[in-house]
Amino acid sequence: MHLDDAHLTAITPTARCSVPLASEGVRLDQGWLWAxxxxxxxxxxxxSLAGLSRRDAHQLQQLLDQARANARQVHRQAAMRAWIDAADALCDQAVQQRRWISHEQQLALLQQRQAIDAQQQALRAPSSPLPAGADASCAEDWQADWPALWEQANQHLAGAELVHSRALFEQVESRPLSEEQARAVICFDNRVQVVAAAGSGKTSTMVAKAAYAIERGIAQPGQIVMLAFNKEAANELQQRAQRAFARLGQPHWQVQAATFHALGLQIIGQARGRRPHVPAWAIDAQAGVEKLAELVDTLKDRSExxxxxxxxxRLVFGHALPAPGTALDHADGHDRDGQPYARTLRGEQLRSQEQCLIANWLFYNGVDYQCAGAAGADFHYPQAGLYHAHLQLDADGQRPLHFSAREQSLDWQHLGQHRQGKAWLETDSQQLRSGQAFHMMANALQAAGIELDPHPDRELPADGQAPLSDDALxxxxxCFITHAKSNALDRAxxxxxxxxxxGDDFAERHRRFLELAGSVIQAWDEALAAEHGIDFEDMLNQAATLLESGQASTPWTLVMADEFQDASRARARLCRALAAAPHRYLFAVGDDWQSINRFAGADIxxxxxxxxxxxxxxxxQLQRTFRCPQALCDVASRFVSKNPAQLTKQVHSSTPEHGPVLQAVQVARREQLADAVGQLLTRLVMQLRSGQQAPGRAGKLQVFVLGRYNHERTCIPADWQARFGAWLELRFATIHRSKGAEADVVIVPGLLAGSFPSQRADDPALALAMPDGDTFPLAEERRLFYVALTRARRQVVLLSVQGRNSPFLDELVADGAVQLTQLDGQAVNEQRCPACGTGVLILRSGPFGEFHSCSSYPRCAYKPAQARASTYPHSAQALP
Structure with missing residues (x-):
C-alpha cells in the first residue's frame, strides 16, 4: 500500500486500486479479531483486503485521517488562493477592462468565501487538527476587507472614466454633463436609484447612460428599455435619445422607450400569443371615474x-374623526367668542366631531333629537323620554386636554346628578369608533318604541354641514381600487x-367603506370581464407574474425607469421582475419631493x-439644478423638507438671479385675480421693453400660469395674445400636468385657504390598501406646492385673496421667505383673526355703531371684546 497527500493506492499480485482521500472510497471495517x-x-x-490486525487497522486509520486532513488543507489553500485571485481579478476588471464591479459579482464571491469558511469550521474538529501555520501564506489576503477594496476600484474606475469618456459626456446632450450626472452614467451596479432634484437633468442622464452602455459594450441598443409614465414622456425620451445618438455620429442606434402600460401589453402578448384588451376607461383617469359612476348608479338601482x-x-361617515382626545382638526366655523365648532347636517353647532357624527346618524335615521343642555345630557330624544350622554375620551380614557376644566368634569357630574328618575344611554369615544355605540343607540331607541327610518333622500337644511358628495366618494x-389591485389585495x-x-382607529368607518368597496370592486371586475378585458393594474401584475414564473423573458439588459417617485407597487414589481435575471441593471430616476400622484396609485x-x-x-443624487436660481431653491427646499419621512438632499443652482425670485400679492376679492394676472403680465412686458428683463430662450419671456385645478385657467386674460403675444409666450397647466416643464416666470393664482392645499388630499380609508404611508400633515399637497415653485427659471408670483390666505403662504411669510404685498408693492398690513387663523379683522358698521369682526363671517363670527375701531388698520375695510 502507498499513501501520499492525495491518494491511497493498494497493489496486489492481481490488482491495483487507487482512491482519492477526499472521496468516500476508503472504508475500514473492524471485526472481532481482524479488520x-x-x-x-x-x-x-x-x-477488499482482509486480515489486518486491530493494531495495524488503528495505525492505518490514524495515517488516513492525517492524510485526509492534509489533503483538505491543501485543497482549502488552493481554494483560498483561487478565490483571492478571482477577487483580485475583479479589481483588475475595473482598472484594465473599464468595467464596474457590480453587487451581483461581489455577492457571488462573498458567498463562495463563506462556503469555504464553513468547510474549514468542519475541518477544525478535534479529530482532525490543522497543521500549525498552514494558512499563513494567504491569511492576510483572505481576511482583507474586499468590499472596501472593490469600492475603491469602482471609484478609481469612475475617476478614470470621467477622462476616458469625456468626449461622450460633452457631446451627448446640448450641454456637457455635470460631474454628478456623469458619475451616475458610469455607475453600473445592478440596482441604482438616482434621487434627482427638480431641474437637475435626469432625462439627460438617462439618455447619456444609454449611449455610454452601447459605446462601452455593456448593452446592445436592442437590450435597453426606458420606461415612462405616459406617452408624451415616452416620446420625449425616444426623441431625446435619437438626437443624442445623432450628435455622437450613431444615428442608427435604436433603443426602446415605452410606457409601463405598453411594455406590460408587449410582455403578455409575447407570452400568450395575443395582447389582452384594456378598455380605454380602465386606463384614462377621468374615464375611469365616469365608468365607476355608472357602475355605482347601477348598483343603487339594483339594490336598495x-x-x-x-x-x-356619504352623509354620516364621509368625514373621518380626528385622533382620540384631540381638538377639532377641521372646524366648520367659530362663534363670536372664537370657539371652534363642527356643524351637523341639520345645522347645529357642536364642539365635538364625535357629537356631530352621532347627530348626523340620528338625522339620517329619522330620529327626533335635541342637542345638549337637556338635563345635562348631550342629546335628548323627546319621543322616547331618553337622555344620551356621550363621553369624549382620549386613548387613556381621560377627557381631552383642550376641554376646559368645567367641560372635563361636566359629564361625570351630570351622570351623577341628573340620571335619577330618567332613562339614560351612555356611549364613549371607543364605542363610537368601534361601531358599538351605533348598535347601542339603535337598541335603546327601538326599546323605547322608536323605529329607525334610514332615508337617503331626506332633505338637507341649507345651513347644514355639506356631506361628502357622490363625485368625491x-x-x-x-383611487382605492387602484391601490388595492396594485398591491394584489383581494377581499380576504x-x-x-x-x-x-x-384599537383607537375609526374602525367603523373603515368597515363601512370596505363593505361598499367590495361591491364596487366586484362590479368593476365584472365590467372588465364583460369586455374580455383587464385593467392597468391587472396588466402590470400579470406581466410581472409571467416574468417571475419563467413563462416570459425579455431581452433587456439595462432597464431605466423615469419619474420613479410616482411608481405604484405594481410598477415596482414589474421593474423588479425585469431586472431579476443575472447581469441585469435597473436604473431608477426620480425625486420623492415631487411625488404627487398618490390618487393614481403612486406609493412614495x-x-x-x-x-x-x-x-x-x-x-x-443629482443635486445641481440648471433651472431655479439658488434663492428660489432654498425657499422651496426648506418648505418641502420639513417632512422628515422624505429623503434628504442639498440643492445647488448654477442659474443666475434676475431680480426677486419670489413675490406674494394679495387682492381684495377673488374676482380680481384675472385682472391681477393681467397687470403682472403688463409689468413683465414693460420690464422687457425697458431692458430690466432679458428675453427667454425662444426670444420671448415664457410664462406659466399654474392652477391647483383646471378652472383656474379663467385667471388668464382672454385677450392676452393680442396684448402680450409679441413679447410673451403664455401657457396654463394644472400643477400635476406641469411636472417636467419649466418657464421663466411662474404665476400661481389660486393660493387660497380651502383650495390649495386641498383638505381632502389623503383619506384614511386608503390605508387599508396601502402600506404605512406618509403621515406628515398635507404631505402630498406640500410636494405639489414644491413642484409649482420649482417650475421657474427666474421668478414665482403667488396670488391670494384678502382673508383667504393659504396656510402655505402664511408659512412662507412666517419663515421670512416672502413679504405679502398689494399689486402696487405696498406691504399688506392686517390683523389676522385669532379664532379661525385665516380671515382678517375688518371694520364693519351696525345698528350700534362701528365694530371689528372676522372677514370670514358667517363661517367665523368672532368679534374681539370691547375692541376700538382704531385698534386695527383701516386698510382691511376693502374686504367685503
Missing part, C-alpha cells in the same frame, strides 16, 4: 340596501388589514425605501 479494508476507485474498481349604505357613508373608490386580505387596525415608499423592494441598491 478489513475496502477500496472503491472512481473508475468503478473495487478491492346598497343605496342606503352608500348614502349612509366615487373618486375615492377609484383587505379584511385582514381591517382586523389589524389599532417605493422611492424612500428602495432597498426594501430591490435588495441592495446604490443611491446616487
Amino acid at each position: 478489513s479494508l475496502h477500496l472503491h476507485s472512481e473508475d468503478g474498481r473495487e478491492l 340596501d346598497f343605496r342606503t349604505r352608500w348614502d349612509m357613508f 366615487i373618486a375615492l373608490m377609484r 386580505a383587505l379584511q385582514q388589514r381591517l382586523s389589524a387596525l389599532p 415608499s417605493v422611492m424612500t425605501r428602495f432597498a426594501d423592494y430591490f435588495g441592495h441598491g446604490r443611491v446616487l
Whole structure:
C-alpha cells in the first residue's frame, strides 16, 4: 500500500486500486479479531483486503485521517488562493477592462468565501487538527476587507472614466454633463436609484447612460428599455435619445422607450400569443371615474340596501374623526367668542366631531333629537323620554386636554346628578369608533318604541354641514381600487388589514367603506370581464407574474425607469421582475419631493425605501439644478423638507438671479385675480421693453400660469395674445400636468385657504390598501406646492385673496421667505383673526355703531371684546 497527500493506492499480485482521500472510497471495517479494508476507485474498481490486525487497522486509520486532513488543507489553500485571485481579478476588471464591479459579482464571491469558511469550521474538529501555520501564506489576503477594496476600484474606475469618456459626456446632450450626472452614467451596479432634484437633468442622464452602455459594450441598443409614465414622456425620451445618438455620429442606434402600460401589453402578448384588451376607461383617469359612476348608479338601482349604505357613508361617515382626545382638526366655523365648532347636517353647532357624527346618524335615521343642555345630557330624544350622554375620551380614557376644566368634569357630574328618575344611554369615544355605540343607540331607541327610518333622500337644511358628495366618494373608490389591485389585495386580505387596525382607529368607518368597496370592486371586475378585458393594474401584475414564473423573458439588459417617485407597487414589481435575471441593471430616476400622484396609485415608499423592494441598491443624487436660481431653491427646499419621512438632499443652482425670485400679492376679492394676472403680465412686458428683463430662450419671456385645478385657467386674460403675444409666450397647466416643464416666470393664482392645499388630499380609508404611508400633515399637497415653485427659471408670483390666505403662504411669510404685498408693492398690513387663523379683522358698521369682526363671517363670527375701531388698520375695510 502507498499513501501520499492525495491518494491511497493498494497493489496486489492481481490488482491495483487507487482512491482519492477526499472521496468516500476508503472504508475500514473492524471485526472481532481482524479488520478489513475496502477500496472503491472512481473508475468503478473495487478491492477488499482482509486480515489486518486491530493494531495495524488503528495505525492505518490514524495515517488516513492525517492524510485526509492534509489533503483538505491543501485543497482549502488552493481554494483560498483561487478565490483571492478571482477577487483580485475583479479589481483588475475595473482598472484594465473599464468595467464596474457590480453587487451581483461581489455577492457571488462573498458567498463562495463563506462556503469555504464553513468547510474549514468542519475541518477544525478535534479529530482532525490543522497543521500549525498552514494558512499563513494567504491569511492576510483572505481576511482583507474586499468590499472596501472593490469600492475603491469602482471609484478609481469612475475617476478614470470621467477622462476616458469625456468626449461622450460633452457631446451627448446640448450641454456637457455635470460631474454628478456623469458619475451616475458610469455607475453600473445592478440596482441604482438616482434621487434627482427638480431641474437637475435626469432625462439627460438617462439618455447619456444609454449611449455610454452601447459605446462601452455593456448593452446592445436592442437590450435597453426606458420606461415612462405616459406617452408624451415616452416620446420625449425616444426623441431625446435619437438626437443624442445623432450628435455622437450613431444615428442608427435604436433603443426602446415605452410606457409601463405598453411594455406590460408587449410582455403578455409575447407570452400568450395575443395582447389582452384594456378598455380605454380602465386606463384614462377621468374615464375611469365616469365608468365607476355608472357602475355605482347601477348598483343603487339594483339594490336598495346598497343605496342606503352608500348614502349612509356619504352623509354620516364621509368625514373621518380626528385622533382620540384631540381638538377639532377641521372646524366648520367659530362663534363670536372664537370657539371652534363642527356643524351637523341639520345645522347645529357642536364642539365635538364625535357629537356631530352621532347627530348626523340620528338625522339620517329619522330620529327626533335635541342637542345638549337637556338635563345635562348631550342629546335628548323627546319621543322616547331618553337622555344620551356621550363621553369624549382620549386613548387613556381621560377627557381631552383642550376641554376646559368645567367641560372635563361636566359629564361625570351630570351622570351623577341628573340620571335619577330618567332613562339614560351612555356611549364613549371607543364605542363610537368601534361601531358599538351605533348598535347601542339603535337598541335603546327601538326599546323605547322608536323605529329607525334610514332615508337617503331626506332633505338637507341649507345651513347644514355639506356631506361628502357622490363625485368625491366615487373618486375615492377609484383611487382605492387602484391601490388595492396594485398591491394584489383581494377581499380576504383587505379584511385582514381591517382586523389589524389599532384599537383607537375609526374602525367603523373603515368597515363601512370596505363593505361598499367590495361591491364596487366586484362590479368593476365584472365590467372588465364583460369586455374580455383587464385593467392597468391587472396588466402590470400579470406581466410581472409571467416574468417571475419563467413563462416570459425579455431581452433587456439595462432597464431605466423615469419619474420613479410616482411608481405604484405594481410598477415596482414589474421593474423588479425585469431586472431579476443575472447581469441585469435597473436604473431608477426620480425625486420623492415631487411625488404627487398618490390618487393614481403612486406609493412614495417605493422611492424612500428602495432597498426594501430591490435588495441592495446604490443611491446616487443629482443635486445641481440648471433651472431655479439658488434663492428660489432654498425657499422651496426648506418648505418641502420639513417632512422628515422624505429623503434628504442639498440643492445647488448654477442659474443666475434676475431680480426677486419670489413675490406674494394679495387682492381684495377673488374676482380680481384675472385682472391681477393681467397687470403682472403688463409689468413683465414693460420690464422687457425697458431692458430690466432679458428675453427667454425662444426670444420671448415664457410664462406659466399654474392652477391647483383646471378652472383656474379663467385667471388668464382672454385677450392676452393680442396684448402680450409679441413679447410673451403664455401657457396654463394644472400643477400635476406641469411636472417636467419649466418657464421663466411662474404665476400661481389660486393660493387660497380651502383650495390649495386641498383638505381632502389623503383619506384614511386608503390605508387599508396601502402600506404605512406618509403621515406628515398635507404631505402630498406640500410636494405639489414644491413642484409649482420649482417650475421657474427666474421668478414665482403667488396670488391670494384678502382673508383667504393659504396656510402655505402664511408659512412662507412666517419663515421670512416672502413679504405679502398689494399689486402696487405696498406691504399688506392686517390683523389676522385669532379664532379661525385665516380671515382678517375688518371694520364693519351696525345698528350700534362701528365694530371689528372676522372677514370670514358667517363661517367665523368672532368679534374681539370691547375692541376700538382704531385698534386695527383701516386698510382691511376693502374686504367685503
